[in-house]
Amino acid sequence: MLAPVRTAAPASTPISVAEAKSHLRIDISDDDGLIEAYIAAAVDHLDGWSGILGRALVTQSWRQDFAGFGCLRLPLGPVASITEIKYFDDDNVQQTLANTVYTHLSDALGTYVALKPDQVWPSSYSRPDAVSITYAAGSAAADVPPALKAAIFLMVGNWYANRETTTETAMTELPIGAYALMSPYRRIGV
Known part of the structure; x- marks a missing residue:
């Protein structure tokens, strides 16, 4: 990561x-x-x-890159929302993953992106930034x-x-x- x-x-x-x-x-x-x-x-x-x-204090936007799909842990919280997930397909062309495929969940280790039921991750090109997740972290200043x-x-x-x-x-x-x-x-x- x-x-x-x-x-x-x-x-x-x-x-x-x-x-x-x-x-x-x-x-x-x-x-x-x-x-x-x-x-x-x-x-x-x-x-x-x-x-x-x-962690993020006041709401801000972050991008986390991964070498591929799998366990997609987001290092900064609290995560307010996932803005988008982009990935490079088998032809090394960047695609946007539909938000109907994934959700974000939290456990004792923090927030991660997971598949929704009956969904599968698409295959991705082999590169260190094959999957990019842009997300909002933090909260309102108040x-x-x-x-x-x-x-x-x-x-x-x-x-x-x-x-x-x-x-x-x-x-x-x-x-x-x-x-x-x-x-x-x-x-x-x-």
């Missing part, structure tokens, strides 16, 4: 600059750009394939778990107050509370 590719970024972040300013107790706009950058950095640290949570929003607030607050790598009062990369808030939402590979 190849690494997933994000095809459309989220339209918003889990928290707004106004919410972060309220958390920081700031009522001037001088540092809005800096706060926005800290929010983006916190989200980048948590979100997507390269984020430490291994539906991001409160603990993850709180972790982002803590990270932004820490970076805003401590603009150096280490200070006399803060000798950790991130506030310990942020890790505690994130921990239940980390996707760990089995």
